[in-house]
Amino acid sequence: MATRGYHSPTRQAQSSATRRRVVVAAQECFQERGYVGTTMRAIAQRAQVSVETVHQTAAKRDLLLAAFTLTVSGEDGPGRLLDRPEPKAIFDDPDPVRRLRGMAGYVTGINTRVIPLWRAFEQAAAADPQVATEYADLITRMRSELRDALTVLAERGDLREDRPIAELADLLWLLVLPDQYFRLCEQAGWSVERYVAWLAESMLDLLLPSRHGSAS
Known part of the structure; x- marks a missing residue:
């Protein structure tokens, strides 16, 4: 039975x-x-x-x-970052400049917390093939989420049209990686305020159509 x-x-x-x-x-x-x-x-x-x-x-x-x-x-489990409450609220802001500045601040908060673990992850991946696989999967997910986010911006008309979305996503991924925070703040001595201002302006310059003659 x-x-x-x-x-x-x-x-x-x-x-x-x-x-x-x-x-x-x-x-x-x-x-x-x-x-x-x-x-x-x-x-x-x-x-x-x-x-x-x-x-x-x-x-x-x-x-x-x-x-x-x-x-x-802040959660122990899978899930798209942009489905979480804080980044979703920022991303839903109708103002494209305010939205990207908000995302720059959010990314800065993450990078200040995560840099020790990011470096531990990189070191472990260099020594352990299984960790290397997980690290590669993590990178793939990050880039995929950024492509999805930029696709939404393109549908709203808030993304420049003169470069492919995949290329813009890769360049955005490069900007938001914790590596840049580590190089600029911990090695070059930048303040967090200077870093977040640079990140916001870099994101605006990279993504907004108004800065590339694609919109009035």
Whole structure:
């Protein structure tokens, strides 16, 4: 006789809470120690759980991706960035200049938080083929989301028409990468205010039709 699987909302909530504790602990460890310097035991100690619980939660490379996603979006799970409330509200602004300035500010906030994990991700990808695959998938998703966003702008008439959307998306991707924040703010000594102003103007110059004779 078949038996129906047992489902406990309380147990599921406890499991989700434990996973979040582990991911947050992994996030903090990766930020402080990098990928190589972070051990599963260190994550367990930070999360105040057993090492076995950490292993049951996810492999180390998967915890790195989960920590990165949590840092970017505040959520532990997949989902398009522009479907999340804050960027969606910015993107829905009818004023194209205000919209891009808002997106520049939002991207700056992400980059200030994520740069340690971004660099850990790059270092891990250089040493671990499986992490390299996840890193490549992440890059592909980022570029795809930007192409989708620019397609919407084009449909609204808010995007220049003299260059292909795919090319504009690649150039926008290059601008918003955490690498640029790291080079300018942490290596060249720029203030965050100077960086966000540069990013906003660069996005406006790249994308707006009014700056390229495509609109009045």
